[in-house]
Amino acid sequence: MNINCLRIVTPYPQVKLISLKSRTHNFSSLVLSLKLSSSVVMSYDKEFTAAKKAASIAARLCQKVQKALLQSDVQSKLDRSPVTVADYGSQALVNFVLERELPSEPFSIVAEEDSKDLRKDGAQDTLQRITDLVNDTLSIDGSYGSITLSTEDVLKAIDSGKSEGGSHGRHWVLDPIDGTKGFVRGDQYAIALALLDEGKVVLGVLACPNLPLASISSDYQHSADREVGCLFFAKIGAGTYMQPHNGSSPVKVQVTAIENSEEASFFESYEKAHSMHNITSSIAKKLGVKAPPVRIDSQAKYGALSRGDGAIYLRFPHKGYREKIWDHAAGCIVVTEAGGVVSDASGNPLDFSKGKYLDLDIGIIVTNQKLMPALLKAVKESLEEKASS
Ligand SMILES: Nc1ncnc2c1ncn2[C@@H]1O[C@H](COP(=O)(O)OS(=O)(=O)O)[C@@H](OP(=O)(O)O)[C@H]1O
Ligand SMILES: [Mg+2]
Ligand SMILES: [Mg+2]
Ligand SMILES: [Mg+2]
16 A cells, blocks of 8 residues: 555544655554544543533532522623623633643633623622632532632633634633523523534533423423432533433433424523514424423523423524624534534524634524424524515
8 A cells, every 4th residue: 555645534624634654554554543643633531521520610609609699799791791700700610620620731711701890999899709609619629629719810710711712723612601690590500611623612511500300391490399400511423411410320312303393392592582582483383383482591401402301492682692602612512412403594503613703694593303404494484574574
């Protein structure tokens, strides 16, 4: 065999060209070198372990705050969305854990929060509260000895690795609390962490501390006696798993196998302002969906869908709203690795390589492979009807 170089097509753009130094390579040494190089690139094992640990520790802080949520914890950012000490504490912890667990890797992260407001006069009490929460959580976890972070350390941790993402290299993507409104209401929220490699999501972790372990298909109601708390995790090519917070073993999950759209139930944002309900109800009607939409906050919707609780997630924000990558990256891989499909309203896959925003066509739709053609048809017709009305 006489080969100078070999082009391989993989989902990993960095494995494109392998030069062979010698023309005398035999076939078995070629196969061996390919196996070695692709396993190094494809594993993401260290990152996956670190991501699960980071999201789980952050979830503990969030649970503690949600339980004791005081009105004074809610601040107002410029966009008027509520941001709590838990959003900042969660982000500080995730960044701290990722940097500690992966010391030999450059740290780059596109994350929702930053420390600007916390550096202003009058924010000292809030910052102290966040610092205490972070230190308490680290001390209970115990992995990092008797470390105590100062307020300055916490500010630095919140901003650590701050990046705009993009199509080159590796970037973490973090929503330290997705569904802040649900969190404040005492309802659903998620800690959503994903890793982009060359613009593609290669792993994702969704901690959903309030999501019932049992299905929430069409009868979701907040109920104190249901056991709650799930960690969803997915790695490219390796499927999606759900691990209950109660310490039970992870289980592999799959999206629903439903083929008949009349039997499908669908998820929507809890906040009515986040989706155009005239469009989503028209789509549901065309599909013959009988059940009313299940409204829950945050990427817990993607988690629930990945284990087959519902069949469809529709998200059609009002004109002018730009979706951020941290609101979808982890959820997207959790659903696709469970056999689902996530696309924009025209059927294009979501593109996470453009920086912090997703440039998409109108809305986001999620379902299984069987239902997607009918869903796309219903979306197209509904949008055409809206445009002509
Ligand atoms: N107007 C508007 N339209 C669409 N989406 C918006 C809008 N405003 C905010 N957001 C983002 O929605 C994130 C929460 O999404 P959800 O679908 O879970 O909505 S909600 O929880 O029911 O409010 C929420 O994420 P967090 O800020 O992390 O909570 C926002 O990024
Ligand atoms: Mg927010
Ligand atoms: Mg969010
Ligand atoms: Mg958030």
